[in-house]
Every structure is written in C-alpha cells, then in structure tokens.
Amino acid sequence: MPALLWLRRDLRVADHPALLAARDAADGELAVCFVVDPVLWEGGGPVRRAWLAASVRAVADKLGGRLVLRAGDPAEVVPALVSELGATSVHVTRETTPTGAQRDRRVRRLLEEGGGGGAGAPAGGASVEWVETGTPYAVGPGLVRNGSGDPYQVFTPFSRAWREHGWPEPAATPRSLDLVELPAEARAEKLLDEALADDDLPTMPDAGEDAALRRWRHFLDDGLSDYASARDRPDLDGTSRLSAYLKVGAVHPRSLLADLAGRRGKGAETYATELAWREFYADVLHHHPRSAWRDLRDGLAGLRYEEPEDAVEAWRTGRTGYPVVDAGMRQLLAVGWMHNRLRMITASFLTKDLHVWWPVGARHFLDHLVDGDLASNNHGWQWVAGTGTDAAPYFRVFNPVTQGEKFDPDGDYVRRWVPELAHLPGKAAHQPWNHPDGYAHGYPQRIVDHAEERREALARYEAARR
DNA sequence: TGCGACTTGGC
DNA sequence: CCAAGTCGC
Numbered sequence: 001m002p003a004l005l006w007l008r009r010d011l012r013v014a015d016h017p018a019l020l021a022a023r024d025a026a027d028g029e030l031a032v033c034f035v036v037d038p039v040l041w042e043g044g045g046p047v048r049r050a051w052l053a054a055s056v057r058a059v060a061d062k063l064g065g066r067l068v069l070r071a072g073d074p075a076e077v078v079p080a081l082v083s084e085l086g087a088t089s090v091h092v093t094r095e096t097t098p099t100g101a102q103r104d105r106r107v108r109r110l111l112e113e114g115g116g117g118g119a120g121a122p123a124g125g126a127s128v129e130w131v132e133t134g135t136p137y138a139v140g141p142g143l144v145r146n147g148s149g150d151p152y153q154v155f156t157p158f159s160r161a162w163r164e165h166g167w168p169e170p171a172a173t174p175r176s177l178d179l180v181e182l183p184a185e186a187r188a189e190k191l192l193d194e195a196l197a198d199d200d201l202p203t204m205p206d207a208g209e210d211a212a213l214r215r216w217r218h219f220l221d222d223g224l225s226d227y228a229s230a231r232d233r234p235d236l237d238g239t240s241r242l243s244a245y246l247k248v249g250a251v252h253p254r255s256l257l258a259d260l261a262g263r264r265g266k267g268a269e270t271y272a273t274e275l276a277w278r279e280f281y282a283d284v285l286h287h288h289p290r291s292a293w294r295d296l297r298d299g300l301a302g303l304r305y306e307e308p309e310d311a312v313e314a315w316r317t318g319r320t321g322y323p324v325v326d327a328g329m330r331q332l333l334a335v336g337w338m339h340n341r342l343r344m345i346t347a348s349f350l351t352k353d354l355h356v357w358w359p360v361g362a363r364h365f366l367d368h369l370v371d372g373d374l375a376s377n378n379h380g381w382q383w384v385a386g387t388g389t390d391a392a393p394y395f396r397v398f399n400p401v402t403q404g405e406k407f408d409p410d411g412d413y414v415r416r417w418v419p420e421l422a423h424l425p426g427k428a429a430h431q432p433w434n435h436p437d438g439y440a441h442g443y444p445q446r447i448v449d450h451a452e453e454r455r456e457a458l459a460r461y462e463a464a465r466r
Numbered sequence: 467t468g469c470g471a472c473t474t475g476g477c
Numbered sequence: 478c479c480a481a482g483t484c485g486c
Contacts, residue, residue, distance in 0.1 A: 146485065154484050156472065232474075277473085299482090344474065383473090395480055396475050403475090454476090 001088040002029035002180070004081055006074075007067075008100070009136045010093040010249035011059040012209040013177070015170040017134040022091035023174060025131070031085050031180040033068040034059075035077045036191045039099070045367030046198050047336045051207065053195035055248040058208025066179040071188035075107050082111065082128050084182060093249070094132040096141045096282055097374055098289035104132075136246075137279050138167040138254045141286035144279075151287045155390050158283070159276040170255045202336040204370055205244060212245035220259060227267035231274075234328075234339035235413040240271070243371035244337065246278065253278070278376055284389055285375040292378050293359055295387035300394075303464040306355040314447050315350055316364055318418070321446035323430050324404035325349045327417035334417070336370040341407050347384040348398035352457040353448055358385035386461070394461040397454045404430040418443065 003026035005019055023030050034056050041049060060067035070077045082090060090111055095104050111128040144161050145151060152158035205211065219240040230238025245251045253275050260268040288296060314320050318329035328342030350361040362381040366372040382388025408414060411429030415422045420443035421429045432438030
C-alpha cells in the first residue's frame with residue numbers, strides 16, 4: 001500500500017523512526033515529501049529560510065534526488081499528494097511546537113475524514129491513516145513527570161528524571177530506499193532558490209546530515225574532553241556547533257547521546273546536560289504553549305519597560321559601545337550564530353541595561369539565528385528576564401566588562417568581531433575608554449552607563465515585586 | 467511539612 | 478557576603 005512520509009524538523013535519513021515506519025507500511029511504494037509552507041516560510045527571517053532551504057536540498061540529495069518538493073498550505077498540499085500517490089497512510093515525526101501541533105491536527109482531520117484532496121482529488125475519498133512516530137527529542141515532550149504526575153518547573157530535577165526515563169537506541173539506517181518519484185513542482189524549487197540567492201545572507205555552515213556527522217566526529221575527537229570548561233569561552237572553538245543541525249533534524253539527539261554513552265568524563269556528562277536543556281524547554285513549551293511569547297510567570301507583570309528605538313537599533317547592529325555586547329551582536333549578523341555566553345550577556349544588556357521587554361530581543365534572535373528554536377530561545381530569554389522557569393534571580397545583572405574579561409580574557413573574541421578595536425592589545429579591548437587610542441578607529445561611545453542602569457533595573461524590579 | 471537545593475553574578 | 482522565592486521530595 002503506497003505511503004507518504006512528510007518531512008519537517010527531521011531532515012535526515014539516519015536514526016529516523018518515522019522513515020522506517022513509513023517504509024514498512026509502504027511495501028515498496030514510499031514517497032517522501034517536504035512542503036514549503038508559506039506560514040513558516042514567511043514567518044521566519046531570511047537566515048532561517050536559507051538554512052532550511054539548504055537543509056532541504058541536502059536531504060533531497062541524500063534521497064537520491066527523489067524528495068517530492070511542493071509549496072502551499074499543507075492542508076491542501078498533503079491531501080493532494082495522497083491522492084496523486086494513492087497513499088493509505090501519511091507518516092510524520094510528531095511535531096511538538098504549538099503551531100506545528102495545531103497544523104498537524106488540521107491536516108490529520110482532513111485526511112481521516114477522507115475529504116481532503118486538492119484539485120483533482122476524487123470526491124468522498126477513503127480515510128487515510130495518520131501515523132506519528134517519534135519526536136525531535138530523546139524523550140518526547142510531556143513524558144517526563146514528577147512523583148505526582150505533574151510536569152517539572154525546574155531544570156535540575158527534570159534532568160535527573162529525564163536521564164532516569166532514558167531513551168531508545170538509535171533507529172537503524174535504511175540500506176537503500178526505493179522511492180516513488182513524483183513530478184517536481186517548479187514553484188517550490190524556485191522558493192528554495194530564492195531563499196538561497198539572498199545577497200545579505202550570513203556565512204552558513206554546510207547543511208545536511210553528512211556535514212552534521214562530520215562535525216560531531218570532529219567534536220568527539222577534539223572538543224569533548226575540554227568541553228566542560230571550553231564551552232563557556234567564546235574566544236575558543238569549544239562548542240559542538242551542532243545546534244543548527246539539531247534545529248532542522250539533520251541529526252537526532254538520541255544519536256548523539258548514544259555516542260556519548262560509551263565515554264567517560266565531565267565533557268560527555270556536560271554535553272548531555274546541554275541536550276537536556278533543549279529537551280526541558282521543549283517540555284515546558286509543550287505544557288505551556290502560551291509561554292512562547294508571554295511571561296511564564298506573571299510575578300513581574302508590573303515591570304516598567306522602555307521602547308528606546310535608537311538604543312535597540314544600536315543593540316541590534318552591535319554599536320552599544322560595550323565591546324563584548326557588540327561583538328556578540330555582530331557575530332550573530334555575520335554568521336547567523338552566537339556563542340551561548342554572548343546570548344546571555346546581550347540578552348541581559350537589552351533587558352536590564354536598556355529596560356526593553358524580552359520578546360523584542362527574542363524576535364531579533366529568531367530572525368537571525370540559523371539554530372533559532374522557539375522553545376530554547378524564548379525560554380532562555382525569559383530566564384534572563386526573570387519571568388521564566390528557574391529564572392535568574394532578578395538582582396543578577398550581567399556586567400558586560402566583567403563578563404568580557406572573564407570569558408574572553410585576552411580580548412580575542414572582541415577583536416575578531418569588532419574591527420574598530422582590533423588595535424587594542426589584550427584585554428584592553430574590553431575597555432576602550434581606558435585606553436588613549438581607544439576610539440581612534442571610530443568605535444562608538446557607550447550609549448548608557450552600566451552602573452547607573454543596573455541600579456535602575458534593580459529599582460524597577462523592586463517596584464514590580466510589590 | 468520542613469528543608470535542602472537551586473546553570474551561568476556582582477560588588 | 479549579598480539576595481530570595483519556590484520547587485520537589
């Protein structure tokens with residue numbers, strides 16, 4: 001019986017349970033499709049669009065060019081494909097984000113009613129089976145519960161229970177796939193081409209699961225042993241840089257955890273904990289879909305915010321006059337990625353030094369990050385802003401100079417991304433105001449006084465808590 | 467229910 | 478040394 005596998009956040013062939021389920025159901029008549037959905041396509045910025053396009057192209061190659069690419073509303077496109085193929089089942093990896101899950105409910109209902117079908121579908125079609133296999137996570141969101149059966153609100157107990165819950169071994173990689181070929185749709189191909197042709201795109205890594213696995217092997221050999229300490233150093237290449245691949249499902253976290261299982265040491269454990277953060281935030285979003293763009297806790301509902309347009313623009317473009325903040329923001333624009341330490345520093349600066357509401361920053365990050373993930377990004381922002389789970393205590397305000405000197409001790413990171421400071425030696429790059437030539441090459445003056453804004457932020461928090 | 471524990475800091 | 482609320486058991 002013909003079957004259709006609809007790819008979304010699972011753009012790979014290895015360790016893909018839904019692919020295996022679809023193959024087994026199809027009995028030789030399997031088609032694999034990707035739908036360029038205008039809601040997702042236009043909802044994200046050009047960077048995410050380009051990374052997704054590159055990742056789709058990569059999985060198409062991996063499938064021997066037999067990926068069926070279509071454009072349009074999935075509620076029309078998927079039933080139409082089902083008719084074209086005569087499929088009796090549609091297979092997916094379960095989507096767990098609010099919009100993705102809602103879209104899937106809609107498509108599923110249409111298929112099960114048999115009333116879907118785009119143009120040319122036979123009237124009164126038969127019911128089509130909707131099969132969800134696996135999720136983009138080692139443990140599906142919603143499965144980790146505390147002793148009372150409730151979801152966790154705090155990371156550490158979650159991570160313990162998450163490890164205890166465990167996960168299956170990676171799924172087998174299919175030896176060969178005999179896929180049904182359907183006519184390509186020029187409009188969808190054109191959308192991918194356009195997304196990749198943008199002149200203003202940052203430098204992106206190679207897309208696809210082969211590139212992801214190469215990077216992972218390299219990290220296992222070269223990075224893992226120092227990971228626990230190096231991961232916090234933006235001047236070193238201490239992280240795995242896998243986040244963008246995880247985002248599109250070019251690699252499944254279960255595969256990574258399986259490789260870590262055989263390795264002793266702090267690095268392997270710390271890396272697993274970072275994956276646990278990703279799973280925790282997906283779990284939180286699963287239970288609190290509204291927390292994507294609203295305060296998870298309403299304790300700071302009375303906090304007073306500013307909308308300083310010029311200052312926010314200076315933040316976005318990396319011209320705040322605080323070297324480490326500007327380096328982070330420029331790295332984001334240049335390569336579509338920012339070191340995690342910088343995500344915290346720049347987020348703290350926007351929320352506590354400029355007193356701007358966190359969604360303004362979360363939006364900017366999502367628009368420019370190749371790894372932009374709603375759950376991790378927005379809950380991370382809420383952690384900094386003090387409205388999330390496990391929120392940072394409100395009195396914890398990052399000092400951009402202290403942070404810079406601590407985590408970029410030689411100033412290398414700053415000089416790499418802020419050429420106007422490239423002439424300053426060592427950690428002098430963190431304080432151009434203390435160097436006679438500090439502003440010799442056009443670096444902007446500080447737009448605010450950190451000590452003053454810190455006091456202001458604390459006063460505002462104090463007032464809001466009453 | 468009481469109590470230990472809590473990613474990432476600043477001064 | 479400051480600062481503090483709340484989660485989880």
